[in-house]
Amino acid sequence: MNNLFRASKFSLVPAILGGVFMLSSTIGMAADFTMKIGHLESDKQSRHVHLLKVAELVKERTNGAVEFQIFPSGQLGNQREMTEGVQLGALEATVAPAAFLGGFNPAISILDIPFLLPQGDEAAQKVRGGKFGEELCASFTSKGLTCIGLWPNGRKNFTSNKPMGSIDDFVDQKFRVMDSNILIEQFNALGASAIALPFGELYTALQTGVVDGEENPLDTIQRMKFYEVQDYLVLSEHGAMEDVILFNPAAWSSLPDEYKSAITGAFEEVIPELIGHKAASVASALEEIKASDINIRNLSDEEKAAFREKMYPAAKAAFIERTGETGEKLIAVYESEYDAAVQ
Template structure:
């Protein structure tokens, strides 16, 4: 991503001492910015931060209207709208883009990341640049990488204290093949479903459980229809903020620079907010009566073992260069600790 926008960002740095509106003609416009996130979640708070930054940097000429909770449709519908120039911007789980860019499936490999810093090294480094280039070819501009965080398992039937307890549970998963394969490998009956439909599906018993980061579980009030949570941390989700390439190319360079700078600043804000919110969300869920189970290291190893064939199969399908760069980025962080 840095390579794609290097020249553009150089202009941002040179002009950074002056407000954008004083540097060039910024046209009045409204940007629609969608997500599947719930109001109050770190994801949607990041969207509001972006809106605030854009309005400030443009002296009010550019307004950003935030549409959370799938108000403009689910994530995959948003992708089509972006490619067609119907919607300006959206932010979503990066793994959902694997249908367009298969290498994105690598980010959802079970137990790939141990810390958010490892994910930052991947997304802010050469792997993130490659993903941005591949998205550009699909009519999507990757402006910055955000995070959803580590995913946890919830259900309404029983505590999941061992991997064997997952057997037979109907678990809603992200609409991505690797999630289906991962949870089927764990013994669940995996059901793909857009996030805005999850609460009702849990409430009606269409599915027994779901998996999401703790802040998402809390802000979507899924604990109202789920009694048990297990801190599996089975997948860490980076997110990608996207802009419609057809609409991006209609913007003046100064407008592009303004939006890029705001997206970068919003990403830093959103990531930190998400990380600060995670531990607090778990405590709040406990306080609201949810039964929270922490797995032993031995049990986590059993989860890894059961999902290893899935991880190996998806890694084998990916570009070997990307796999090597990803592993190198993670190893550098671990070696530095």
């Protein structure tokens, strides 16, 4: 079974996009199928770099019949606008952070659960690219979206202005989170509290003590200069940051099967290089962070297991409360896949 997933077929609907600001990449001249793909990252970041590689592979493997036009940096709107555009057929595809999609599909919020994916890249891909990933993608079908796969985009770590030398040090600390009951419960399980704040307010909230800490990937912590107003960093890698590859159902079903296979194969093929590119970005960010006065600590494997033992059950319960029977079934698939991957 292909690790990027088979999609449902729908009737063709015209896909017309107005008000395009700037074309970032056009591959080919006379394609039979032209597909615009919008996303939020800059043209230097991992997602965009590897979307261009996918476009090149798809062009080559379809003999120029399929052309991807890639629009970075929110040129086609914010993520909600792009996702709605894909639903309505105004945009053929988007590669979206899973954290931005819970309003469209509550099932995707399973990715908010801490320590969801195994630590190693190979083990994580077994879960991401196996039956769990397939079932998670299938949950988008009823939402008017065709998901063809998941892409890794890093992992979150903890920072705080208070010590985090042990799991007990989290008690009574206040952490900023995105607006997610699952993320709130993960901190409640540690005896900490979580406050949902807009991302744009986070630097000032850390600086003024509205919250003690936050969770983000290292390259975000570096880019947003959070380390300037934080005293402690714990390299926990507790939260998976995943991208979801979404196509308009009509646009996807209009493609011949061999072109679909070429596209899903290209997205899958670049994953190891995508992981490497992201790792290099994270390593560079860590070097800049190390040059500051922040105290940095690595969680040991034993500590990660202890954090997971506390955090996972509470976050899982919050997910199931939100998603009901659908969530229970998805959790059952996930736990089976996780156990197999870490053996």
